[in-house]
Amino acid sequence: xxxxxxxxxxxxxxxxxxxxxxxxxxxxxxxxxxxxxxxxxxxxxxxxxxxxxxxxxxxxxxxxxxxxxxxxxxxxxxxxxxxxxxxxxxxxxxxxxxxxxxxxxxxxxxxxxxxxxxxxxxxxxxxxxxxxxxxxxxxxxxxxxxxxxxxxxxxxxxxxxxxxxxxxxxxxxxxxxxxxxxxxxxxxxxxxxxxxxxxxxxxxxxxxxxxxxxxxxxxxxxxxxxxxxxxxxxxxxxxxxxxxxx
Amino acid sequence: xxxxxxxxxxxxxxxxxxxxxxxxxxxxxxxxxxxxxxxxxxxxxxxxxxxxxxxxxxxxxxxxxxxxxxxxxxxxxxxxxxxxxxxxxxxxxxxxxxxxxxxxxxxxxxxxxxxxxxxxxxxxxxxxxxxxxxxxxxxxxxxxxxxxxxxxxxxxxxxxxxxxxxxxxxxxxxxxxxxxxxxxxxxxxxxxxxxxxxxxxxxxxxxxxxxxxxxxxxxxxxxxxxxxxxxxxxxxxxxxxxxxxx
Numbered sequence: 001x002x003x004x005x006x007x008x009x010x011x012x013x014x015x016x017x018x019x020x021x022x023x024x025x026x027x028x029x030x031x032x033x034x035x036x037x038x039x040x041x042x043x044x045x046x047x048x049x050x051x052x053x054x055x056x057x058x059x060x061x062x063x064x065x066x067x068x069x070x071x072x073x074x075x076x077x078x079x080x081x082x083x084x085x086x087x088x089x090x091x092x093x094x095x096x097x098x099x100x101x102x103x104x105x106x107x108x109x110x111x112x113x114x115x116x117x118x119x120x121x122x123x124x125x126x127x128x129x130x131x132x133x134x135x136x137x138x139x140x141x142x143x144x145x146x147x148x149x150x151x152x153x154x155x156x157x158x159x160x161x162x163x164x165x166x167x168x169x170x171x172x173x174x175x176x177x178x179x180x181x182x183x184x185x186x187x188x189x190x191x192x193x194x195x196x197x198x199x200x201x202x203x204x205x206x207x208x209x210x211x212x213x214x215x216x217x218x219x220x221x222x223x224x225x226x227x228x229x230x231x232x233x234x235x236x237x238x239x240x241x242x243x244x245x246x
Numbered sequence: 247x248x249x250x251x252x253x254x255x256x257x258x259x260x261x262x263x264x265x266x267x268x269x270x271x272x273x274x275x276x277x278x279x280x281x282x283x284x285x286x287x288x289x290x291x292x293x294x295x296x297x298x299x300x301x302x303x304x305x306x307x308x309x310x311x312x313x314x315x316x317x318x319x320x321x322x323x324x325x326x327x328x329x330x331x332x333x334x335x336x337x338x339x340x341x342x343x344x345x346x347x348x349x350x351x352x353x354x355x356x357x358x359x360x361x362x363x364x365x366x367x368x369x370x371x372x373x374x375x376x377x378x379x380x381x382x383x384x385x386x387x388x389x390x391x392x393x394x395x396x397x398x399x400x401x402x403x404x405x406x407x408x409x410x411x412x413x414x415x416x417x418x419x420x421x422x423x424x425x426x427x428x429x430x431x432x433x434x435x436x437x438x439x440x441x442x443x444x445x446x447x448x449x450x451x452x453x454x455x456x457x458x459x460x461x462x463x464x465x466x467x468x469x470x471x472x473x474x475x476x477x478x479x480x481x482x483x484x485x486x487x488x489x490x491x492x
C-alpha cells in the first residue's frame with residue numbers, strides 16, 4: 001500500500017539529509033526514494049545518517065529534472081512554503097495521508113516532492129504539483145529540517161495505512177488517471193491552442209498558463225477525459241469561422 | 247497549553263541531535279527542554295543544527311540525573327524500545343497527545359523522556375516512568391533518530407493542542423468560488439462553443455456535456471478562473487483560421 005508513494009528530493013544540498021530521509025522512510029516502511037540532481041551523492045555522510053537503511057540508498061532513482069521524476073506518477077504533491085500570491089489547493093499532511101492511502105486511489109502512483117533546504121521549490125516546479133502539502137506548525141518558526149519533514153509525512157502515511165479498511169468501491173469510473181507526463185502533453189497542446197486562437201498575449205502567457213494548470217491539476221483528469229479535452233483543442237485550432245461575427 | 251510539556255534528553259551523545267531537537271520543538275511551539283548529563287554541550291554542532299532555535303538552547307535546563315529532571319513533573323512518559331520482559335502501560339504517540347493535552351490534565355506538568363541514541367533508557371530510569379511511549383513504525387527497522395522521534399511527538403502534541411484547522415475548499419485564495427448559477431452560464435457558453443467549433447455531434451452532445459460537467463464540477467472554480475475560461479471560449483468562437491490546415 002505504501003509502495004505507491006514516492007519521496008522525491010529536489011537538489012538536496014546536504015548528503016546527510018539524504019541519509020536521514022532514507023532512515024525516516026524505512027522507519028515507516030516506505031521504499032521509493034528519488035533524487036533530482038543532488039549536490040553530493042553518494043557520500044559517507046549519507047550512509048552514516050541512513051544508519052542501516054542502505055537498501056533505500058542503493059535502490060533509489062536519480063533524475064536530472066523534476067519532470068522526469070514525476071513522469072510516471074498520477075498525483076504530485078509539493079511540500080513547500082505557501083505561495084501567498086496565487087491560490088493553490090492545500091492539504092494538511094494528515095488529510096493528504098487519509099486521502100491518498102485509501103482505495104479510491106488504489107492504482108495511482110503518488111509523488112511527494114520536497115524542495116531545496118534553503119529555497120524550497122521553484123515556480124516551474126510548483127506548476128507540476130496538484131497540491132501543496134502543509135505540515136501544521138509554529139507560524140513564527142515554520143521551516144522544518146528536510147528529514148524531519150519527511151519523517152512526519154511518512155509517519156502519517158504509516159498510520160493511515162494501518163487504519164486502512166477496504167472501502168467498497170472507488171467513487172470514480174474505471175478509466176485510469178492521467179500521468180504527469182500525459183498532463184504535460186496536454187498543457188503544451190493547451191498553450192499552443194491559446195496562441196492559435198489569439199487568446200494568449202505573450203507577456204501574460206505565464207500567469208494565465210499557471211492559473212490554467214492549477215484548474216486542471218486539481219481535477220485529476222482520467223485518460224478518457226484528457227482525450228475529450230484534447231479533441232476540443234484540436235477543433236478549436238482548426239475552427240474556421242466563415243464570417244467574423246465580432 | 248504546550249508549555250506544560252517538557253522534553254527530557256538523557257545522556258545524548260551527539261550534540262547535533264540536541265540542536266536538531268531544539269529546532270523540532272520550536273517548529274511545533276514547544277519550549278521546555280531539559281538535558282540530563284549530555285556528553286558534549288554547548289557545541290557548535292548543536293547551534294548549527296538548531297538553525298535559529300537558539301532561544302531553546304539558551305534557556306534549557308541541565309540536570310545530573312533523570313530524578314532531578316522530572317522532580318517537578320506529575321506525569322513521566324518514557325520513549326524507549328518496548329521492554330518485553332515486564333508489562334508496562336503503553337501509549338501510542340497520538341493517544342498520548344490526545345490524553346495529556348486535554349483540559350482534564352490542565353494543571354499537570356508532563357515530562358517526555360528520550361534515552362541515549364544507542365541504548366535508550368536504563369531500567370532504573372524506566373522505573374521513574376508511568377507510561378511507555380510508542381511511535382508506530384516498521385517492526386523490522388524501528389529505531390528512529392532521536393530528533394526525528396522528538397519531531398513526531400511534538401507534531402502530535404501540536405495537532406492535539408488544536409492550533410490547526412483542516413483547509414477548506416474555499417481556502418485556496420481570495421477569490422470567491424463560483425455560484426451554481428454562474429456555473430450554469432458557463433456550461434451554456436461551453437455547450438454553445440462546442441457546437442460553434444464543430445466538436446459536438448448533436449446525438450452525442452448529452453454524454454460529452456455530462457463528462458465535461460463532471461470535470462469542472464469537481465474542480466471548484468473561483469470567479470476569476472471562470473472569467474479566464476469564458477474568455478477562452480469567446481476567443482474560440484471568434485477564431486478565424488485564414489487557411490484550413492487539416
